[in-house]
Amino acid sequence: MSAAPGPSSSGPARGLQSTGPGPRPDGRARVRRVSIEGNIAVGKSTFAKLLQSASSDWEVVQEPVSKWQSIESRPSEGSGAPQQTVGNLLQMMYEDPQRWSYTFQTYSCMSRMKTQLQPPPPHLLSSKGTPVQVFERSVYSDRYIFALNSFELDCINPAEWAVYQDWHTFLVEQFGPQLELEGIIYLKASPQKCMERLGRRGRPEEGGVELDYLQKLHMQHERWLREGAQGAPHAVSGGQEGGSGSAVSSEWGAGGGLRERSAQ
Ligand SMILES: Nc1ncnc2c1ncn2[C@@H]1O[C@H](COP(=O)(O)OP(=O)(O)OP(=O)(O)O)[C@@H](O)[C@H]1O
């Protein structure tokens, strides 16, 4: 594991730094919160399942992909109209990124906010061990990896990018301590390996994803973590080419944050 330097002293990171591993004001104080980050198909969900099955103290909150694949209309109150699926935003984004990337990022980020704001389940609150809530990706990678990448690829225009950053900064500052994460588990594999895994998984929407896109996302992750995971917390535990499961296994270090226990 390498500890990423702390985030800069301005902006949304302030709440994270000031709270640190010390006591939180509510009953959730003992529940650690981390995210798993990494390129598409590197093995985050697979690794998350292993974590969850290893101990009842680890609770995984999945990335809300199924919501993105099935956008539901919300009928007006009392209309009696049934809820309907009105689109697959993941597919729309991949098919026409210039048209749909901004819409996708608003929805992905909002759904990540909702999951990060969820209280821990009761069994974690009553755990006698070290309970950990593990989020698949975060509001920080939404912005500093994906939305930024889409902007750099001209799939989000300068006005959309300015608007995204404005509301993102506002919301992260508003919710600061509640969104707070204490660590990041970074799963890393070469873009070629991710491409292979993506192909094997065969998610229909990803049929047009090219190696070049995974290479760009790989670079975004490397830069973000090298620069101290802007917006996000400090502890980074790095996986290796093998990907999930055997490649990285982490435990809480005495000083807070994640420490690598074994890597092969
Ligand atoms: N360590 C591994 N070795 C070989 N194959 C793996 C490994 N980990 C995951 N896979 C396979 O790679 C594919 C992608 O894995 P997974 O769905 O866990 O990726 P992910 O990082 O969660 O993807 P996404 O970025 O889309 O959320 C799956 O087919 C999975 O079985």
Ligand SMILES: Nc1nc(=O)c2ncn([C@H]3C[C@H](O)[C@@H](CO)O3)c2[nH]1
């Ligand atoms: N453009 C874009 N922005 C995001 O914030 C984002 N988060 C995830 N994804 C894509 C990767 C997988 O195909 C699939 C599941 O992770 O969704 C994203 N794509």
